[in-house]
Ligand SMILES: Nc1ncnc2c1ncn2[C@@H]1O[C@H](COP(=O)(O)OP(=O)(O)O)[C@@H](O)[C@H]1O
């Protein structure tokens with residue numbers, strides 16, 4: 001199993017290298033030899049690498065990444081609190097369950113970028129405008145997963161708790177919460193991916209320092225390599241948090257409960 | 263301890279017939295009462311009513327003179343599907359009920375270990391639930407139920423999903439534990455053999471009238487031998503009543 005895991009990582013690495021080689025080859029052929037397009041319209045691995053070193057050494061990239069991450073985490077945290085409260089309300093009140101939940105489900109189809117005009121009118125081109133977009137793009141998905149997670153708790157756990165004399169709050173904290181934790185974490189993980197996308201939508205449209213703005217600067221300077229570089233960084237940071245935090249917690253929890261076949 | 267069931271009827275909302283009708287039964291302290299009946303005749307419903315997980319349509323259940331209206335620790339239930347928590351290991355599960363009832367930590371440990379020894383799971387105390395066999399899970403659930411010191415222990419077909427050999431062993435152990443601990447047990451089963459083996463009295467529920475068809479006292483000495491003539495005779499007699507052949 002371990003060997004297979006390592007082998008897989010190796011093959012993935014080789015695949016990425018092949019991809020980069022092809023990319024550079026394509027650039028060489030299309031831009032340098034056949035001159036089909038102008039150099040500033042096609043990114044190349046070497047160009048991206050060069051920009052990476054530039055932006056790293058002058059501090060732009062680390063600064064932008066940290067700013068974006070901090071803002072993303074703050075917005076995500078606010079979304080969790082609001083989402084959890086709405087989720088619990090939906091779960092508790094049948095009336096909301098029947099009427100509000102379908103609307104929240106409907107809102108899921110609205111791309112978070114659609115909140116941008118609204119937020120700029122309310123908050124101006126500020127950080128708060130970005131946070132608003134993140135919260136609106138994330139909170140409802142969290143409410144829905146909180147409600148679903150509680151609903152999917154097997155009734156026998158609740159009955160067991162009750163017949164051992166659990167009070168209402170003990171039932172929530174000691175039975176329902178741990179019982180729905182795995183589903184909750186996967187809901188939070190999905191929420192994070194929404195938050196990260198909404199963050200970029202917000203950053204691109206406003207003016208605060210961050211990855212989104214670095215991307216727009218690349219466009220304004222007609223620097224396709226910078227654009228490509230920032231896109232890669234956005235993917236990598238989003239992925240890193242997903243894998244290193246959420247997937248790791250999920251994996252550990254499922255393994256402890258024997259819900260993972262190895 | 264005394265449990266009195268008086269004129270108890272239950273009709274579920276949306277259902278046009280009664281699940282239970284006019285049930286009257288008294289259970290004395292230290293008694294082992296088994297309820298048998300065909301599947302769907304209302305056994306679990308009766309147990310849930312005593313547990314307080316359901317409310318009666320008519321009649322009442324009194325525990326030491328007090329009317330039962332909601333679930334509580336003095337009427338712990340052991341379920342067919344154990345109801346253990348997969349996020350806790352064996353001993354944590356056993357301690358759970360004591361923990362939420364504010365039992366002191368040292369006492370929790372002491373009692374948990376005591377009952378784990380009683381159900382022969384001492385060596386498995388740190389195992390996660392998913393690594394236990396079905397029989398071991400039921401033992402864990404039994405240990406957890408015993409720690410509650412309930413006035414009456416309610417068991418809903420606790421051995422029904424185990425293989426025959428394991429369930430036979432567990433019923434022997436349950437009997438040993440019952441003799442040692444002097445608990446009052448209300449035990450539901452669809453196996454007449456299990457009922458005759460364990461019970462002081464066997465209550466037969468009728469699927470036609472949804473009420474008690476008969477209550478049979480089992481005056482055989484323990485441990486009982488399932489191949490003894492008296493045992494076989496009682497078993498056949500009760501089996502006929504369950505099937506509705508003898509009236
Ligand atoms: N929550 C419920 N709502 C409606 N009907 C129920 C409910 N629980 C049980 N019943 C009905 O009551 C009858 C008795 O069920 P149950 O007590 O589980 O039987 P048993 O345990 O003897 O097999 C069944 O017909 C079942 O469909």
Ligand SMILES: [Mg+2]
Pocket residue numbers: 305306307418
């Ligand atoms: Mg049943």
